[in-house]
Amino acid sequence: xxxxxxxxxxxxxxxxxxxxxxxxxxxxxxxxxxxxxxxxxxxxxxxxxxxxxxxxxxxxxxxxxxxxxxxxxxxxxxxxxxxxxxxxxxxxxxxxxxxxxxxxxxxxxxxxxxxxxxxxxxxxxxxxxxxxxxxxxxxxxxxxxxxxxxxxxxxxxxxxxxxxxxxxxxxxxxxxxxxxxxxxxxxxxxxxxxxxxxxxxxxxxxxxxxxxxxxxxxxxxxxxxxxxxxxxxxxxxxxxxxxxxxxxxxxxxxxxxxxxxxxxxxxxxxxxxxxxxxxxxxxxxxxxxxxxxxxxxxxxxxxxxxxxxxxxxxxxxxxxxxxxxxxxxxxxxxxxxxxxxxxxxxxxxxxxxxxxxxxxxxxxxxxxxxxxxxxxxxxxxxxxxxxxxxxxxxxxxxxxxxxxxxxxxxxxxxxxxxxxxxxxxxxxxxxxxxxxxxxxxxxxxxxxxxxxxxxxxxxxxxxxxxxxxxxxxxxxxxxxxxxxxxxxxxxxxxxxxxxxxxxxxxxxxxxxxxxxxxxxxxxxxxxxxxxxxxxxxxxxxxxxxxxxxxxxxxxxxxxxxxxxxxxxxxxxxxxxxxxxxxxxxxxxxxxxxxxxxxxxxxxxxxxxxxxxxxxxxxxxxxxxxxxxxxxxxxxxxxxxxxxxxxxxxxxxxxxxxxxxxxxxxxxxxxxxxxxxxxxxxxxxxxxxxxxxxxxxxxxxxxxxxxxxxxxxxxxxxxxxxxxxxxxxxxxxxxxxx
Numbered sequence: 001x002x003x004x005x006x007x008x009x010x011x012x013x014x015x016x017x018x019x020x021x022x023x024x025x026x027x028x029x030x031x032x033x034x035x036x037x038x039x040x041x042x043x044x045x046x047x048x049x050x051x052x053x054x055x056x057x058x059x060x061x062x063x064x065x066x067x068x069x070x071x072x073x074x075x076x077x078x079x080x081x082x083x084x085x086x087x088x089x090x091x092x093x094x095x096x097x098x099x100x101x102x103x104x105x106x107x108x109x110x111x112x113x114x115x116x117x118x119x120x121x122x123x124x125x126x127x128x129x130x131x132x133x134x135x136x137x138x139x140x141x142x143x144x145x146x147x148x149x150x151x152x153x154x155x156x157x158x159x160x161x162x163x164x165x166x167x168x169x170x171x172x173x174x175x176x177x178x179x180x181x182x183x184x185x186x187x188x189x190x191x192x193x194x195x196x197x198x199x200x201x202x203x204x205x206x207x208x209x210x211x212x213x214x215x216x217x218x219x220x221x222x223x224x225x226x227x228x229x230x231x232x233x234x235x236x237x238x239x240x241x242x243x244x245x246x247x248x249x250x251x252x253x254x255x256x257x258x259x260x261x262x263x264x265x266x267x268x269x270x271x272x273x274x275x276x277x278x279x280x281x282x283x284x285x286x287x288x289x290x291x292x293x294x295x296x297x298x299x300x301x302x303x304x305x306x307x308x309x310x311x312x313x314x315x316x317x318x319x320x321x322x323x324x325x326x327x328x329x330x331x332x333x334x335x336x337x338x339x340x341x342x343x344x345x346x347x348x349x350x351x352x353x354x355x356x357x358x359x360x361x362x363x364x365x366x367x368x369x370x371x372x373x374x375x376x377x378x379x380x381x382x383x384x385x386x387x388x389x390x391x392x393x394x395x396x397x398x399x400x401x402x403x404x405x406x407x408x409x410x411x412x413x414x415x416x417x418x419x420x421x422x423x424x425x426x427x428x429x430x431x432x433x434x435x436x437x438x439x440x441x442x443x444x445x446x447x448x449x450x451x452x453x454x455x456x457x458x459x460x461x462x463x464x465x466x467x468x469x470x471x472x473x474x475x476x477x478x479x480x481x482x483x484x485x486x487x488x489x490x491x492x493x494x495x496x497x498x499x500x501x502x503x504x505x506x507x508x509x510x511x512x513x514x515x516x517x518x519x520x521x522x523x524x525x526x527x528x529x530x531x532x533x534x535x536x537x538x539x540x541x542x543x544x545x546x547x548x549x550x551x552x553x554x555x556x557x558x559x560x561x562x563x564x565x566x567x568x569x570x571x572x573x574x575x576x577x578x579x580x581x582x583x584x585x586x587x588x589x590x591x592x593x594x595x596x597x598x599x600x601x602x603x604x605x606x607x608x609x610x611x612x613x614x615x616x617x618x619x620x621x622x623x624x625x626x627x628x629x630x631x632x633x634x635x636x637x638x639x640x641x642x643x644x645x646x647x648x649x650x651x652x653x654x655x656x657x658x659x660x661x662x663x664x665x666x667x668x669x670x671x672x673x674x675x676x677x678x679x680x681x682x683x684x685x686x687x688x689x690x691x692x693x694x695x696x697x698x699x700x701x702x703x704x705x706x707x708x709x710x711x712x713x714x715x716x717x718x719x720x721x722x723x724x725x726x727x728x729x730x731x732x733x734x735x736x737x
Contacts, residue, residue, distance in 0.1 A: 023235055023660075024379035026218075026228035027154045033223065034149065035161045037214070038142065041105075042165025044202050045138045047173050048112040049077075051199055052128075054177035055192035059118070062190060069121050073128040080132030088137025089144060097145030097217070102210040104141060108134035109203025116193035116200075148217045151235045153665040238646055238657050330357030330731050337735040342704040345679035347686070349670040352677075352703065356667060356730040364392040364436040368711050368737050371395045371720030373585055373635055375467065375504075376727065378423050380662070383727025386734065387462075388428070390726075392436040393737040394462040398504045399423070400725070402468040402494070404487065407476025414479040416472065418490045424466075424498055433461040463501035470507035473514070481525035484532055492536045502537055505530075508569060517573065527576055534580040571612060571628070578629050584612065585722035587637035596645035596656050596698035598683035600637070602709055609634055609719055631718035638710050638721050640729030642666060642701025649694050656698070662728045666701045677703075684709040707733045 052059075052074060060070050092100050111131040118124045146158050180198055184191030215221040219233040333355075337343060340355045373396040376383035387397050402420040407413065468491060472480055480487045491503060507526075517523045574584060588608050589600035614628020640663075645656035661669075669675070675688040686703045689696065707729075714721050726734075 022228055022231040023151065024377075026224050026232040027150060028379060029224055029228070030149060030154075030221070030232075031157065033213075034146070034158055038146070038158045038162040039165045039168070041101075041138075041142065041206065042162045043169045043172065044105075044206055045108070045135060046166050046169030047176070047199055048108055048131075048203055049135060050169070050173060051112070051177065051195060052077075052115070054173070054181065055115075055195050058181070058184075058190055058192040062192070063118060063120055063124070065121060065124060069124065073124045076125060077128045077132040080129050081136045084133050084136035085140050089140040091137070092141060092144045097141070097148060098210050098214040099216075100137060101141050101145060101214070102207045104134060104137045105203050105207030105210060107207075108138075109200045109205075109207060110134075111200075112203060113197050113200030115196040116189070145214075148236065149215075149221070151232070152239050153661070153668060235659065238659060330355070330359065332361035332363075333358040334361060336360045337704045337708075337732045340732075342732055343708050345686075345705055347677055347703065347705065349674045349677065349688075352730075353667055353671045356670075356704075356732055357663070359390075359731045360735050363390050363734070366393055366737070367735070368393075368715060368721065370632065370714060370718070371583065371635060372737055373398060373465075373720065373722040374462075374726040375400055375722075375724050377725050380725060380727040383725050384425075384428055386726045386731070388431045390734045390737070391432050391434070391462055393734060394726075395460075395720075396465050396501075397432055397462045398465050398467045399425075400469075401466045404468050404470045404472055404490070406472040406480065407474035412475055414476045416476065416480060416487055416490060418468070418494055421494065426498070429464055429498075432464065435461065465502040465504050466500055467504035467506055470505065470510060472507075473510075477514075478522075481522070481529050484529050487529075488533055488536050491533065492540060495537065496540060503533075505533065512569065517570065523573070527573065530577055531580050534577075571614075574612070574629060575627055578633065581633075583633035583635055583720060584629060585635035585637060585720075586612065587722070587724065589637055589639035589724070592643070592645075592700075593658070594655050596647075597700070598680060598685045598687070599639050599643055599700050599702070600710075601683035601685070602713060603682070605636055605710065606713060606717070609636055609717055613717070632720065635720040635722035636710065636714045638702075638707065638723050640702060640707075640723055640726060640733060642699060644669075645698040645700075646695055649691065649696050661699070661701065663730045666699075666730075669699065675699075679705070702729060702733070704730070704732050704736065708736050711736050 056070060059065065060067075065073075088100070088104070095103075108131060111127060111134045115127050115131070118127060142162060143159075146155060150158060176199075177195060180195040181191035183189075183194040186194065189197075217233065218224070218236055219229050221229055221232075224232065333340065337360070340358070341347070341351060342355055372394045374383075374387065374394045376387050376397060376399045378400065387394070391397070401423040402418060404416065404418055406416040472487075491505075494500075495503060511517065511526055516526055586605075586608050588605040591598055591600050591604060609631070612629045612634050613631055642661050644659040644661050644665075646659055647654045647656040669690070673690045673692075675690045677686045677688045679685075680687055685700055685706045687698065687700045689698050691697070711721065713719075721737075
């Protein structure tokens with residue numbers, strides 16, 4: 001920000017990032033409970049499914065089963081397992097996930113333990129048949145349940161954790177069986193009977209825990225807040241609405257849909273995995289036979305088994321699960337975004353998937369020479385990594401940590417509190433402030449690397465300016481503005497406590513929406529509060545960044561037709577603060593509501609900046625000069641997130657639902673649907689359309705070309721830029737800063 005003596009920035013904000021923020025937070029909370037559940041559920045089911053192979057030698061010898069009877073019993077499990085999968089999935093629609101999964105877990109636990117009572121051919125076949133029926137709903141049930149708990153963009157991690165459990169079960173099954181078979185003779189029971197009894201108990205306990213702990217769906221999840229439940233359920237419902245109703249499709253149509261969508265192909269690996277479990281069990285049976293043929297004590301036999309690399313597949317599976325979730329992550333490249341063809345208007349989905357998250361290896365190279373303010377949100381951890389790795393490209397980093405609260409609805413209290421300090425990460429701050437290493441962060445050999453090294457001759461770490469969201473209302477707000485001492489002390493003391501370089505103070509949008517600026521006395525008090533906060537920070541050699549809403553006073557209103565009630569900052573008010581603050585971050589995105597359209601058309605963004613800059617001096621017309629704000633104090637808002645506009649195919653007049661999407665969602669759509677991207681000349685944004693189920697999607701997501709157009713415009717006008725948020729976009733965007 002241009003003037004180091006006037007250290008404050010005002011952010012003009014009218015962004016609807018709330019749903020995206022809430023959704024990310026909700027899914028993060030779900031992961032803490034459901035990822036361990038998926039892993040454990042899969043392990044228990046897989047062990048109970050395959051433990052017959054370990055008991056086979058003693059079982060067949062004791063009850064007199066022929067090899068043909070044993071093979072029939074082993075195979076009849078898969079017959080009933082296959083036949084009852086579809087009925088179990090239909091039951092899910094009527095019972096709900098926890099009820100079905102709880103019943104299944106208890107039923108298969110009882111059936112698994114009942115194998116200990118086998119005393120002949122008939123009982124053996126009946127128990128194996130019932131076990132297949134009991135376990136038939138596990139795979140379709142868990143998939144259906146996860147689909148009712150997660151949006152599609154977040155299903156990868158729980159799915160891969162479930163699959164990792166299958167591998168873990170194969171690794172744990174043999175040593176566990178060796179230990180249980182050693183109980184032979186305890187209480188007069190054979191070892192193989194103890195194997196079935198003990199391995200059946202965890203399934204029953206799991207079923208009881210499912211009944212007690214798991215919610216029916218996202219809307220009933222008690223460990224989420226009411227806001228998180230509503231947002232999550234609404235997103236899931238929107239995605240489910242894209243699926244055609246089952247009753248509306250004939251068998252022929254259903255078969256065609258399965259073939260077209262690839263679901264039929266996707267179902268085959270599941271049966272292959274089940275078969276591989278059984279094959280692994282038979283292989284381990286042979287190993288146990290070899291162990292039983294020597295006379296060494298059981299601990300020695302167990303040690304022999306444990307010496308095999310059982311732990312490796314478990315670790316590999318868990319690592320793979322996390323890797324799949326981050327499969328779209330890129331890495332350093334020897335070529336810039338321009339050289340990789342990412343700035344072309346005619347760009348393909350294939351190229352974006354392949355190169356979108358790659359970045360030039362000279363991460364210390366600064367392409368844009370103006371102010372760059374980057375927001376980092378706790379619910380999107382990738383932003384923290386971006387801030388560290390690309391720190392040389394930012395002048396200011398604003399972690400979204402704090403809330404200034406007071407005056408809850410219906411309360412007469414004027415007490416204020418500052419919350420969010422628990423999110424402060426001093427280790428991360430130290431890393432962001434660390435000097436950029438020429439050797440490590442500039443690379444060598446190309447022009448960008450040479451420029452990077454030259455820029456770092458006078459290195460400057462980004463300033464840490466946390467955002468404070470003002471959530472003060474009612475009597476508490478009036479008291480704060482009239483007597484600001486307590487609020488100022490809370491804010492300034494927190495800055496000093498953690499050694500921050502200033503603040504982002506977001507209040508302008510809420511104040512405008514309340515009508516605060518419609519009353520002269522209240523407006524003057526609000527302006528005075530900002531001036532005093534800036535003065536207090538300036539006295540401490542700190543800076544202030546203040547968010548306020550979009551300016552909608554435009555010659556040709558590109559926003560008012562779609563957002564007639566949007567709050568608007570007034571230039572005359574901003575001018576009164578221009579000597580006190582360092583700049584104004586105009587959040588020029590979230591443009592389209594009620595209809596599918598661009599996130600922030602470049603002409604609209606430029607008009608906002610021009611409105612704030614005022615008129616250029618005209619020597620022939622003394623009266624024409626309109627006061628404005630210095631361009632260097634205006635930060636043009638750039639979104640790194642996109643929006644998917646979804647509407648039913650048959651209802652063309654329906655208002656589309658806005659679904660915010662991040663880079664990982666964007667790349668997943670690119671990879672799966674391979675859509676054709678179109679360059680919207682009027683807005684300078686890329687967009688594409690696709691149909692899924694009975695819904696149509698229109699997606700506007702920033703690309704390197706659209707980000708480059710805005711960075712170039714800011715450079716042309718002498719503006720700075722402000723980014724919400726730096727972890728939501730493609731890593732290739734960072735090449736342009």
